[in-house]
Amino acid sequence: MEGTTNNTGPGFVVVGVDGSDPACRAALWAAAEASRRDRPLHIVYGSDTDGRALYVSAESIEHVRQAGRELLGATADVVSGRFPGLSVDTEYSRSAPVPTLHRSAGLHGTIVVGNRGAGGFGSLLLGSVGLKVAAGARTPVIVVRGADNRTETGAVLAAVRDEHDLESALYAAREAELRNGSLRLLHVWNILQSVGNVVTLLDDVDQIAGLHVHHLNAVGEQVRQEFPDLTVRVDAEKSVSVAGVLVEASRHVDLLVMGGRRSPSYLGSTLGRTTHSLIHHAQCPVQLIPRTNHEHGSRS
Structure with missing residues (x-):
C-alpha cells in the first residue's frame, strides 16, 4: 500500500527495513518476537519520496519505489522461509521512516529497528532516524543489538529506578514468560549523585539506600503477584555509572x-543519558517502554 497506514492492532510487531544488514537482522528478530506473541509481523519501508518530490527527478523516485517494493518482497520471503507459520504483511510508504513507523504501530504495536542503517537516502540509521523513532514513540520500541551467535537463555533484565518503573517491569515479565525464561529486576543506585544531592546529610546515606531497595522490592512484589509462576530475581547495586552496570548485565x-x-530539549523529544548509552552499547536487544506524562524531564 502506498501512502496509507495499516491499523496493525494490539500485539502486532512492526519492523523498519532499509536494505542494511542490521535492518535484515532486526526483521528476523522481529519475526521471532511476533511468533512468540502469536501475532502478525508488519514490515515497513519509508521511502520519503513525498518529501523529496520537488528536487528529485521522477525517474529517481520511481527507482526508489521499485527498489523499496523489491526489498519488502525479499524480506518477507526470507522471514516466511524462516517462520513458515507466521502471518506477514508489508507496507511501502511515500512518507519518511519515522512517521511511517509511528503511524504503523498505532496505539498498541511494538516497533523494532536495527542498531544502525545503510546511510544515505531512505536510511534507518540509529543516531538519526532510529533515535527519533525511539525518542518520539508512544508505543514500545526495541533496538536490536548484540552478537548474532548469542545462545538464547530466556533470561530478561528490567532496569528499575523507582516505583514508576512498574509498567516496564511488567512488560519485561511478559517477555520472560513468552520465552519460558526468568526475570531479573535490577536497580542501580548512583551513590555520587545521591550524596551530591544531600551534601549536608551524609549520615543518611544508609537510609537513602534503604529507600532505594524499598521501591525495588515493592516493584518486585507486584510483578510476582501478577506472574506467580515466573522466576523473579531482585537485585540492587551501587555504582558511579548506572549505564556501565546495565551494559555489563546485558551480556547475560x-x-x-x-x-x-x-530529557527536555529545544529540539524536541530526546532520550535520557542512560537510555542513550544503552541503545548504543548494550550487549543485547533493548526494549524501551514509553513514559507517562508526569515523568517527562527525567534525565535517566
Whole structure:
C-alpha cells in the first residue's frame, strides 16, 4: 500500500527495513518476537519520496519505489522461509521512516529497528532516524543489538529506578514468560549523585539506600503477584555509572527492558543519558517502554 497506514492492532510487531544488514537482522528478530506473541509481523519501508518530490527527478523516485517494493518482497520471503507459520504483511510508504513507523504501530504495536542503517537516502540509521523513532514513540520500541551467535537463555533484565518503573517491569515479565525464561529486576543506585544531592546529610546515606531497595522490592512484589509462576530475581547495586552496570548485565540476558525516559530539549523529544548509552552499547536487544506524562524531564 502506498501512502496509507495499516491499523496493525494490539500485539502486532512492526519492523523498519532499509536494505542494511542490521535492518535484515532486526526483521528476523522481529519475526521471532511476533511468533512468540502469536501475532502478525508488519514490515515497513519509508521511502520519503513525498518529501523529496520537488528536487528529485521522477525517474529517481520511481527507482526508489521499485527498489523499496523489491526489498519488502525479499524480506518477507526470507522471514516466511524462516517462520513458515507466521502471518506477514508489508507496507511501502511515500512518507519518511519515522512517521511511517509511528503511524504503523498505532496505539498498541511494538516497533523494532536495527542498531544502525545503510546511510544515505531512505536510511534507518540509529543516531538519526532510529533515535527519533525511539525518542518520539508512544508505543514500545526495541533496538536490536548484540552478537548474532548469542545462545538464547530466556533470561530478561528490567532496569528499575523507582516505583514508576512498574509498567516496564511488567512488560519485561511478559517477555520472560513468552520465552519460558526468568526475570531479573535490577536497580542501580548512583551513590555520587545521591550524596551530591544531600551534601549536608551524609549520615543518611544508609537510609537513602534503604529507600532505594524499598521501591525495588515493592516493584518486585507486584510483578510476582501478577506472574506467580515466573522466576523473579531482585537485585540492587551501587555504582558511579548506572549505564556501565546495565551494559555489563546485558551480556547475560536475551533482552533488556527499561522505561524510555526523555530529557527536555529545544529540539524536541530526546532520550535520557542512560537510555542513550544503552541503545548504543548494550550487549543485547533493548526494549524501551514509553513514559507517562508526569515523568517527562527525567534525565535517566
